[in-house]
Structures are given as structure tokens and as C-alpha cells.
Amino acid sequence: MAKVKSVYVCQNCGSESAKWIGRCNSCGEWNTYVEQKISKGPARSTSVRKDSYVVPKNLNEVQSDQVTRIDLRNGEFNRVLGGGIVPGSLILIGGEPGIGKSTLALQVALRIDKNTLYVSGEESPQQLKMRAERLGGGSGQCQVLAETSLQVILTQMEQVKPQLLIIDSIQTLYSEEIESAPGTISQVRDCAAQLLRVAKETHIPMILIGHINKEGSIAGPKVLEHIVDTVLQ
Template sequence: MAAKTVYVCSNCGHEEPKWLGRCPDCGAWSTFVEEVRGERKAAGFAARARGGGSRASAGKTLRLDEVGGEAEGRMGTGIGELDRILGGGLVPGSLVLVGGEPGVGKSTLLLQVMGHLGDRCLMVSGEESPRQVAMSARRLGVAGSGFGVLAETDVDVIGATILRERPEVVVVDSIQTLYSPELAGAPGGVGQVRECAARLMRLAKAEGIAVVLVGHVTKEGAIAGPRVLEHMVDTVLQFEGDRFQAFRILRALKNRFGSTNEVGVFEMTSRGMEEVEDPSAFFLSRREAEVPPGVATVCLLEGTRPMLVEIESLVAPSPLAVPRRVARGVDGGRINMLCAVLSRRAGLALGSQDVYVNVTGGVRVEEPAADLGAALAIASALRDRPLERGTACFGEVGLTGDVRFVPGTERRLRELIKLGFDRIIMPEGSSGGPTDDGAESRRGVNVVEVRTLEEAVAVALL
């Protein structure tokens, strides 16, 4: 069997006979890696059918009404935030991929899950020895829970062990350390990651075992390995967080058994990952004095959970011909757009000013409802005039200067009122037809509805 060398794009899996700087399929740069493969002569299906060389028997089809539903139910992980993100717990036979930067808490969280599941769980460690896993388990207080540990990277041995032990949940840390002896590539290569994940996926579906894969991330923050890995699994969970901050955010990027809008907030402590039941109070700074200029409080909606964050801004005269626009925790293009709308529609002179925007706590904000808060923070910093104490806002800003409706108004209002905000700026018409209970809860709260950004700036900076 002669061997040949091919170059595979680690981003999309496209193959080329020679190395290229840019992938012609997905357009990514410097993603081609070398793989050595053995040539196998295989006849096509038509040739095998004519020659009678196909020994495969036809598969059995099933009617959907004959297929059982969720009779087995889900398995609770013992961590409420994780169960909510998964849609109620782990589904038997599912494949879950957990990604995140080194040290963000992936292994810690999964050790706590295995501590809850006990002897129903098997951990496959390709990065740590059993002694190291035991040390971490003792630190977290789960050493006596009874789950098994297998220090192995050969996917054939792992598969045989799973079939012998028959656990309900298997945690593999990490998928990039596994290899298949049938392939010539090194562990972590595109072919190895794809083959090992496919083998574990077939095993999970056939035996009804929930498999959790831990994945490394690239310097851009994407999960390392071929893009097809994310297509193969049922659920992709991404850990986010600043290593200089104690909190972590777990976000569902893909979920075949639940919503992808849910997020979980955790705090890294010496006892492991602890759930943050009230993230709004966690992210807000506790200022006894008046709020300084350039700070605005925004109510976001992550799935079904309202969450309050503070957006800070600093505006200063620029010594450069092209002023700087620096954003941290929010998309820089969005900030450029808001600066243009503020200049053109609200009459603020930002053409010669450097603008810096930061979301406190290291939170990454993606929801359009944060537009109004970012714009008011920039306006407050430019005019050096603070927003009134107890003021919060939410709303999307359009290119025409309109403040647009965002969903979840009642939930946002309840969260803001619960935390003591008595002046709320929001889009006009958002509270259309409030219930009696909603009207009762708003007594003593000044809800200001605005139509345009210029009107919002005038109301906020009285």
C-alpha cells in the first residue's frame, strides 16, 4: 500500500495535493496541515453491485411513530446552570463538545459533574495521570464519589473499555490528545481528530452513552481541529471569561436538544465552579457616590435570563488625523456605527475625538439592546455629564437614529425594578398594553419611552 501526502485545511477540511497559503474553499490563511495517507483502491458502488462484491446487507428502516421518544429521560448533572443550558440535563446517546481557553475551568466543571454522577461516569484523561486527576478531585471534594479514570489516548482501547465498563456518561479530556492506530497522522491532526470523534460518536449513538468531549481552542478563540467536528456533535458549549476575573460564562453555540440562547454564569473559587444565581448584582459595581460621566447601565437578555452590565466610555481629543475607536467587550464595528449615528443624527462632534468603550467585568456583549447604553455612555463622556443616579436603559439604535424595539421588555423591567433602578429609558411602544400586575410593580418608577437617539440623549443628560 503506497503512501501519499495531502494537505488538509484545519478550518473546513478541504484537501489539496500541495501546500497553499490560503484555502480556496473557506478563504482562511495558513490553515493547511500535512497528512500522510495510504492509497486504497476501492471500486464504486455500481461496480460492486454488478460484480456482486458488496457484502453489506440493506439497513432496516423505521417509522417515526415506532421510534421511542425521551422515555429514558435526561440525566441531571447536579449543576443547575449547566442543566439549564443543556435543556434539562444530558441526553443519553448525545455527544457534547466543551471548548474554552486553558485554565478557564472546563476540567474543573466536568469533575464536579462526575462527582455528582458517581460510579455511572468514566473519565478518559489524555492530558493528566490518574494521580493528578485524584489530586484535583480531592481539592474539589469529589474524590470519594466513585467515578472511574482511564489514562489512555488510543481510541481503540478507549472504545473497548467503554463497552466493558458500560458507563452512562464518558468524559474525554481532551479530544485533541486521542489517536487512531489506523491513521499515520500525529494526535491533534485534522484526520486524527475527525476519526476519533466519529468513532466515539458511533459508540455513543449505538450504546446510548452520553459522551462529553473537551476541546482546545485556537488563538482566535475557535475550537481547534476541523470545522466538521462542531457539525458532528449534538451540543457545543463555549466557556468565556477573563483569566483576571473570577467569573466565567458558559454559552451554548449549538444544541440539538435545547435552546442556544441560554447562558450560565459561574464564579471560580477554591472549591471549584460555583453558580452565580444573581449575575446582575455580580456584574454591577457598587458605587456609594454619584455615577461618574461615561457610565451607563444596560439590561441584556441572555436567553430567558435578564442580566445587567455597565458600559464605560472615555472620549478625549485625538492627536491623530484619524481618531481611534477602541472597544473591549463589544464589537468595534458597532461602536464605529454608533459614533457615526451620534455625530449625524444627535449632533455630537466626535470627528476629532478618540472614543474608548469598555464593558466592565470582561463580559462579551452581542445583543443589539446594548446599543442605547453604549451610545449614552459615549454622549455622557463627551459632555462630561453623568447619567442620573438610578438610571438604566436598553434599546437598539438604527442608522436613521431611531431607537428600536427589543424583545423581553417586561422581563427587563422586572429585573431593573428589582435591583432598585427608578428611571428606565427604553424604546417607544415597548410597554404596549401592560398587565395590571406590571403596572402595579412600576409604581414609583419613571419609565421614559424615546423614539430617537437624539431624544434619548436629551432625556438622559438633563
């Protein structure tokens, strides 16, 4: 049976403490610690299965032309990503509310000639349809899912097998393995880490939309910006 313990987490940098403290020792901010309950399951085995070994390759034997970037049908977007999105990469788009993050992501989903899964935790399929019609429609390969459970999203990914996944937004997701509300430090960090793992294993590129806080930084733990491959803000 999973054990539940309480920790205090800094809402600015993600630093954890066993007790509440007024000033964070890591980032120096005041009154940012919030109590969170964390469920700890049985310890995972540290043994490595023989069939899970990854064979190292000499760097000189790796062919860079094996990676084909996906054309996003947006010249400026392609340019800042170095010519398109790399399979298996994790892109974080941040910005103020109403600046057009969701519109940009949906526009990409509608324009590219790829099987795309657009997951929204903030809008219904009907709202996304109305937005798509205002943008002029698309290729018909964009599938939408209104869901916030990470486990459900990953299950649907196995069924749909998208060539591009868009999450709107990372702050609305929650993992059933973490006993805290969506948008908390632990939820954002765990969901992003799991998405990164899936992206690297399946080579499916992902675009995450992120909110910003009042200081203009990406909301959530600072580690989020280190988990992803690219931050666009």
C-alpha cells in the same frame, strides 16, 4: 497492505488538496496547508448484511418518554442542555486554557450517581485524584483512565460499560488507523466520528473537552462542531 499517500490539509477548515497552495479555496486563510500522510486500507465492502437492517418506524409510533435525561447535578449545566444530558448525545465543551473545562467535567463525574469513565490524555490518575479531593470527592462511581489511543479507550468502554464517558481532550486522542499525529485535522475528525457512532449505537452520552485556537474558535476542523450534538463555549 495499506497504501500511504500524502495530502495537504487546511488547519483552519479541514479542506484537502493534492498539492500545497498558499490560500485555502474554502475558508480563504493563507499558509494553513500542512502535509499529512494518510494510510488507505483495502476498500470496505458496500454490501449490507441482512441482519444489520434497521426497521423504520412511523414517527407517530415513537414514544418520546422513552428517553430519560441524565441529571448532571448542576443547575446551570442542566439548563443549557434542556434539563440534562440525553443518552447517546455528544457534547463538546470548549474554552480558553485554565477557564475550568476539566474541573467542570470532573465535578459532573463526581456528583452524578452514574457509572462514569473519565478519560484524560493530559493528566495522570494521581493528578485527577488530587483535583477530585479539592472538589470534595464524590459518589465513588467515577473511574479514571489515562489514555490517548482511541482503540484502547473503546476496548475499556466495553469492559467498564459506563453510563457517561468524558474525554479530556479530543485533541489528545489518536486513532491507530490514521498515520498522523494527535491533534491533526484527520485525527480529530476521525476520532470524533468514531465516538459519535459508538454513542449512537450504545446510547452512552459523551462529553468531549476541546481546546480553542488563538482566534477563539474550537481547535481542529470546523466539521467537528457539526459532528457533535451540542457545542458549549
